[in-house]
Amino acid sequence: MSNSTMLNTKTLAIIATHGFEQSELLDPKTELEARGAITHIISINGNETIRGWDEKDWGEEVKVDKQIEQANISDYDAVILPGGQMNPDILRTDPKVVNFIKSADQESQIKAIAAICHGPWLLAEANIIKGKKVTSYPSIKTDLKNAEANWQDYETVVDGKLITSRNPDDIPAFIEAISEKLLN
Secondary structure: OOHHHOOOOOEEEEEOOOOEEHHHHHHHHHHHHHOOOEEEEEEOOOOOEEEEEEOOEEEEEEEOOEEHHHOOHHHOOEEEEOOOOHHHHHHOOOHHHHHHHHHHHHOOOOOEEEEEOOOHHHHHHOOOOOOOEEOOOHHHHHHHHHOOOEEOOOOEEEEOOEEEEOOHHHHHHHHHHHHHHHHO
């Protein structure tokens, strides 16, 4: 099977708002689409675009496909949660986002819930990491431990359908873990 058709029946929800870490949204989106997946950017702010954070300053705008209240969990095979400090901190205060993530954890057709960098804050807020192995950006390690997760310092940690990574340097391993989970 060619690399460009491996994921051709998979639809992925990428949940983000202003301040997402640009590489953590765009790199997985681009690579997973190159493998045949369909991605939907889902947001909360009612805007047609959201702006990324590119290391030290505002980055590119990305088109929003749906607002969270329009998204139906049964339309997706995976949920991806990019990091950055602002993006997950804003999203974790939105009950619709938290409920979407809780639903993803409970739905059997969801093969992966993937969070990178500060993205695992959302997993803690959804209360789905108790007793699970996870990783993250080091600054939220204590938050995840307080949510009773088993925090580990590896580029990517997979526990059931949860996939977590630490930072932009881990994006290639993060993408591979998502692809593997979707193909099984």
